Amino acid sequence: MKICIVGLGLIGGSLAKAIKKNTDNMVFGIDLNKTSVESAIAQEAIDAELDEKELDSCDMVILGLYPQTTIDYINKHKSGFRKGCIVIDTCGIKTAVVEAAEKAFAGTGVNFLGCHPMAGREFWGFAYSVDNLFEKASFIMTPTENTPKEVVDKVSAFAKEIGFARCVISTPQEHDEVIAFTSQLAHVVSSAYIKSPSLLKQSGFSAGSFKDLTRVAKLNEDMWTSLFLLNREPLLNEIEHIISSLSDYRDAIKADDADRLHTLLKEGRELKELSTQNDVKK
Amino acid sequence: MKICIVGLGLIGGSLAKAIKKNTDNMVFGIDLNKTSVESAIAQEAIDAELDEKELDSCDMVILGLYPQTTIDYINKHKSGFRKGCIVIDTCGIKTAVVEAAEKAFAGTGVNFLGCHPMAGREFWGFAYSVDNLFEKASFIMTPTENTPKEVVDKVSAFAKEIGFARCVISTPQEHDEVIAFTSQLAHVVSSAYIKSPSLLKQSGFSAGSFKDLTRVAKLNEDMWTSLFLLNREPLLNEIEHIISSLSDYRDAIKADDADRLHTLLKEGRELKELSTQNDVKK
Numbered sequence: 424m425k426i427c428i429v430g431l432g433l434i435g436g437s438l439a440k441a442i443k444k445n446t447d448n449m450v451f452g453i454d455l456n457k458t459s460v461e462s463a464i465a466q467e468a469i470d471a472e473l474d475e476k477e478l479d480s481c482d483m484v485i486l487g488l489y490p491q492t493t494i495d496y497i498n499k500h501k502s503g504f505r506k507g508c509i510v511i512d513t514c515g516i517k518t519a520v521v522e523a524a525e526k527a528f529a530g531t532g533v534n535f536l537g538c539h540p541m542a543g544r545e546f547w548g549f550a551y552s553v554d555n556l557f558e559k560a561s562f563i564m565t566p567t568e569n570t571p572k573e574v575v576d577k578v579s580a581f582a583k584e585i586g587f588a589r590c591v592i593s594t595p596q597e598h599d600e601v602i603a604f605t606s607q608l609a610h611v612v613s614s615a616y617i618k619s620p621s622l623l624k625q626s627g628f629s630a631g632s633f634k635d636l637t638r639v640a641k642l643n644e645d646m647w648t649s650l651f652l653l654n655r656e657p658l659l660n661e662i663e664h665i666i667s668s669l670s671d672y673r674d675a676i677k678a679d680d681a682d683r684l685h686t687l688l689k690e691g692r693e694l695k696e697l698s699t700q701n702d703v704k705k
Numbered sequence: 706m707k708i709c710i711v712g713l714g715l716i717g718g719s720l721a722k723a724i725k726k727n728t729d730n731m732v733f734g735i736d737l738n739k740t741s742v743e744s745a746i747a748q749e750a751i752d753a754e755l756d757e758k759e760l761d762s763c764d765m766v767i768l769g770l771y772p773q774t775t776i777d778y779i780n781k782h783k784s785g786f787r788k789g790c791i792v793i794d795t796c797g798i799k800t801a802v803v804e805a806a807e808k809a810f811a812g813t814g815v816n817f818l819g820c821h822p823m824a825g826r827e828f829w830g831f832a833y834s835v836d837n838l839f840e841k842a843s844f845i846m847t848p849t850e851n852t853p854k855e856v857v858d859k860v861s862a863f864a865k866e867i868g869f870a871r872c873v874i875s876t877p878q879e880h881d882e883v884i885a886f887t888s889q890l891a892h893v894v895s896s897a898y899i900k901s902p903s904l905l906k907q908s909g910f911s912a913g914s915f916k917d918l919t920r921v922a923k924l925n926e927d928m929w930t931s932l933f934l935l936n937r938e939p940l941l942n943e944i945e946h947i948i949s950s951l952s953d954y955r956d957a958i959k960a961d962d963a964d965r966l967h968t969l970l971k972e973g974r975e976l977k978e979l980s981t982q983n984d985v986k987k
Binding site for chain 1: 823824825842843845871873875879880882883884885886887888890891892893894895896897898899900901902903904905906907908909910911912913914915917918919920921922923924926927929930933934937940941943944945946947948950951952953954955958959961963966967969970971972973974976977978979980981983
């Protein structure tokens with residue numbers, strides 16, 4: 424296959440390296456940042472830069488761009504891909520991207536499949552890309568009734584080949600609801616947590632729990648602003664839920680109600696154990 | 706020194722093992738749970754069980770008990786220690802314990818020092834104790850105007866000797882305020898986080914951020930109920946603060962206000978970077 428990766432950041436760059444490491448496919452790259460392109464060539468993550476006019480020479484195009492940029496890129500270049508080409512994105516939200524892509528590609532013969540490689544780092548840019556970022560990661564695909572089954576099969580086999588631990592099929596809506604909880608809420612809570620006035624007194628008083636709760640506060644605010652605003656309803660539901668849940672603990676503590684507080688904590692422990700067991704089983 | 710550890714749970718048991726590994730002190734143990742005592746002897750974590758009537762033979766007594774149990778134990782046995790004996794506790798809150806202990810020991814010649822070994826696991830009981838639990842941990846001490854300096858020096862040297870990475874001196878009040886943020890709030894948030902109705906759909910959709918945010922939801926609800934209720938005001942302040950902080954993010958998302966959301970996330974990233982730099986410098 425001739426593959427082009429548009430956007431050689433952390434994810435695009437790591438995908439390029441994983442493809443080159445694990446397959447014999449030709450990999451080309453496009454990025455506005457010429458340093459990223461040069462680094463990708465120097466590190467043999469891509470074979471060469473691609474001229475955008477030659478997108479129609481590719482069998483697969485992977486968009487490693489922010490959500491709104493992905494939508495804009497598809498709308499601008501929708502006639503530039505060849506019939507039968509598989510186009511996948513890598514955004515952390517799916518409904519907005521898949522709807523825009525299916526609208527843009529309608530009648531063109533291009534096969535779009537929304538995808539989300541579930542991996543990341545607290546760093547971004549090609550400089551931090553690595554060929555094993557996806558080794559323990561899930562590769563989520565969100566086909567619709569317009570997606571041919573053979574496209575899903577082909578992309579699924581490709582994801583396994585380049586090193587993903589497993590593939591998960593979901594709908595764009597289900598993906599966005601669950602990701603609002605497992606990923607977006609984690610970033611909101613971590614960012615909100617670190618804003619206590621107690622922060623700068625904490626040195627020497629921190630065990631692992633503080634580090635865990637605040638790790639992802641080190642985020643790329645450009646990308647996450649876009650992700651959050653394109654997934655407003657599911658994320659707002661989760662934020663409202665945790666505020667309401669935190670209020671239960673607050674009320675029990677304020678009322679000095681040991682039984683109620685004990686029950687809240689016990690329920691939390693049991694849910695955590697249940698979710699860990701479910702993970703192990705799968 | 707002849708040392709007695711009262712309460713051979715995760716912390717008491719790990720302290721016993723660390724003392725035996727790193728020093729030549731004699732270590733005795735007391736626990737209502739006879740299996741823990743037998744295991745501690747079998748694993749050479751203690752030299753023998755101590756009869757409570759012989760507490761007055763000890764140079765140092767370490768209380769590895771829950772907060773309320775620590776206070777009750779001190780009140781019951783306050784006349785059972787010998788003059789000059791050093792008694793330390795290991796509770797995660799200090800003001801309530803130190804006040805009760807100083808009141809109980811007033812005029813007895815017993816030297817009480819409030820201590821908090823900053824380490825833990827998501828397991829509890831002697832069976833999970835290990836001799837290296839404290840290797841990267843801080844040992845916090847909260848002397849008052851009644852604590853002789855030589856007692857602080859002696860306990861500090863002892864903590865270093867048995868493997869703590871560093872000793873921190875604080876006041877009971879400052880300790881409780883900071884710990885409400887770095888440790889107690891983390892446990893409240895983690896427990897509240899896991900209660901979303903989305904929880905049981907998350908398998909395959911979780912990257913590291915979800916695991917980090919919910920790790921400490923697996924907690925010992927007996928101990929944490931006691932810790933929270935003996936530190937109500939500082940913890941309530943922190944919970945109110947994160948609810949207010951989360952509400953800022955919610956409002957920005959609800960209003961579709963990209964600038965405001967971007968600023969909130971950027972501030973969070975910068976505070977995280979600042980707090981990491983401060984940690985590295987110390």
